Amino acid sequence: MGRQPQPHIRDELLERCTDHAIESGLPTRLDPLVKSTGVSARMLLYHFGTRDDLFLAILRRARQRQLVTFGDLLRVRPNEPYARTLARAWATMTDGEGKPYLRMFSQLRVNAELSLWPDFQRSATLDWLEPLEIGLLSIGRPQTATLALAVIRGLLMDIDATGDTTRANRAFxxxxALLTPPETAQAEST
Structure with a gap:
């Protein structure tokens, strides 16, 4: 009779592996995860099955964290124009606590790890439409959620490709400014 799996140990290992992957990127081998968790590769595989199962679990946990973090950034705040909320969210996503998520998931889009999560690109797009739509509803522009998402994703890809954050920030x-009617922008500046 073999040892029974212990979900709390698996969850703790997954948290530490996810921390490592967010900080350093998803590795291609188990060695970095072995070092970051302090357990053997055999123990990781015991709890997760295969290397790919572990990597997929890490990606999903990181995605959960990203959804919470970015979802909070995109949340409508009373007495704050949504354009200001988006500006703060952009800064945090591109130069703050969101940057490691962007690095990790852009790596997923371009690397072979996509085979781990074939539907990732679709879900990574659709996950953000609703929060943007709700936020943009606060300024009477919910129909621009797809446009806003396309601008954000396009500029993130631009930063990833060129490293020119200054230009992308200016474009954002x-x-x-296009989202904010001139009379609202004028009232905010006074």
């Missing part, structure tokens, strides 16, 4: 500020 220009986009936010």
């Amino acid at each position: 500020a220009d986009f936010l």
Whole structure:
């Protein structure tokens, strides 16, 4: 009779593996995860089955964390124009606590790990439409959620490809100005 799996140990290992992957990117081998967790590769495989099962579990846990973090950034705040909320969210996503998530998931889009999560691109797009739509409803522009998402994703890809954050930030500020009616922008500046 073999040892019974212990879900709390698996969850603790998954948390530590996810922390490592968010900080350093998803590894291609188990060695970095062995070092970060302090357990053997055999123990990781005991709890997760295969390397790919472990990697997929890490990606899903990281995605859960990202959804919570970015969802909070995109949440409507009373007495704050949504364009200002989006500006703060953009700054946090591109230069703050969101940056490791972007690095990790952009790596997923371009690497072979996509085979681990074939539907990732679709869900990574659709997950953000509703929070953006709700936020943009606060300024009477819910129909622009797809446009806002396309601008955000496009500029993130631009930063990833060129490293020119200054130019992308300027473009995002220009986009936010288009979302804000001139009379609202004027009232906010006074």
